[in-house]
Amino acid sequence: MEQVGSQLNQPTVPLRAALSARRRFSRARVFSWIVVALIALAMAAVPQVTTRSDVLNLLFLIFLFIVLGQSWNILAGFAGQVSLGHAALFGLGALTTRTLWFGGVPFPLAFAASGLVPAVCASLIGIPTFRLRGAYFSIGTLAIAEVLRITIANTLPLVSFLPVDMLATYELAPRYYLALALALATMLATYLLFRSRYGLGILAIREDEDAAQATGVRALPHKLAALVISSFFAGLAGSTYAFYQVSYYPEAPFHAGWTFDALLITFVGGVGTLIGPVLGAIFYIFVRERLAVTLVSLHPLIFGILFILIVLIFPGGLVDIGTRLRRAWNTRRASHSESRSAGK
């Protein structure tokens, strides 16, 4: 018991340790904020430098898939509720925009509504669905999303709407900026959520729902909060897709493929990490676009193999590369300074 006893007599130690830890941490934080700001500025400058639509399209897709992946990650990676119904949220966002915007509502209003509609629907469906745990929750959400997709496919006419005047005035740059802004907003919201006190409760629910409740965390409100935020951004991603694509079958954004894209991106990048969906989206879009051009029919197969390889080599996703590099660097530096002091 000596340790405890002696620590009781030194109440200033933890305070000092806390302060120095904070200072060390905040320097790294300032650095990362600068890097983020530089990347955002560079991305914002791209349409000023080039009008090449292949470049802008590629970056647009990366931004869109960052939002798609991160919105799934909020619910599945951080809150631990592995939903397979994500496409329904994306689809509802797209459908809301399609309906309102083509119906004459100004796009900004339609865009806002496209975040709110999936969030409201999800919170209504979420209350009963969260009674399911683990795999039952995943299967339940998949079933709900498929029912919605089939309903949409059967009730809405199977036409890809072609609003002629909209196609005539179509410009890529506004789509590009919308997607960039949305990706940045999603990243910022995720960062702030998991730096907050509330984010701590969401993580605790993911780790162990019972232990979290024993520690004062109410399970349902935290799961619902994660679901609502996730749905909001998924819906905005759907809206951005509708704004970009303009002409598509109404059923298309409800397709389960969107869910699996989100899942793949998050797992390849690093599930439950802030930066994972970014790395995953970059990787996924680059590989997909390259393979689609060169190996039209083989690309799902090759992508599947690549995915398995990455998950095998880096079980934590691509973020693992960074962690391993840092660890290797730290041990090298440690052994370096050790050998130097030994040489003295």
Add this chain to the structure above:
Amino acid sequence: MWGLLRRTERSSQGHIDAAMLLKTEQVTKLFGGLTAVRGVNLSVREGEILGLIGPNGAGKTTMFNLITGFYRIDRGRIFFQDRDITRLGPADRCKQGIARTFQLVRPFQHMTLGENVAVGCVYGRVPATSRHDAEMRARAILELVGLADQFDAPAHNLTLMNRKRLELARALATQPFLLLLDEFLAGLNPSEVHVALELVRQLRASNITLILVEHIVEAVFGVSDRVIVLNVGEKIAEGSPAQVAADERVIDAYLGRGLHAHA
């Protein structure tokens, strides 16, 4: 330093006249046809240490789950600080000041020790006002249990003793009036048991009311003011450690002839 766990100082002199903190009335829990707990009356006064013992399957953990709100009660009522809490959920009971540890420790594996404890600081009886406030408090509590140097370490791959320390720290972070420890000593080697018992004594000094479930009977008798014995879901004895140790029914059901504990 331990005083920081408690905002309200209560007189430490004797619990005879101290207020009733927890009271269960005729509490019953059924699992299908099995009656895990049958009509148990149990009460704890402020500042007291109550030992709860009995053979395997006696209903001790079930009793904890009923008190902390993890199981819905089938019959009976539970009062905490004279308020009826029978219908409150576990998180709300924690906020009222009831904390627990689990028989099999359950740390938040992929969070750091600091974050584990900060959860209790944010969501407990006295919520932290900011994440920073929570982290400062978490650090102080980890200091109390001897884990401060691992503040930023992840909670997986801790030794059993350190997992128990963490489990205790997380419960303490909620600033409980009443703390239920379920087999806190189980699985520890003799010298670790000694350390853990010292931690329990520190809790008593800080005036936290405790209910201990243990199979190491000598240890329970050593620290408890009062002992309740459960057998097949029923209370078969209650009294001071000496009274309980001499009780014929307790000897038959649990203790045996010598004072030997079951594993």
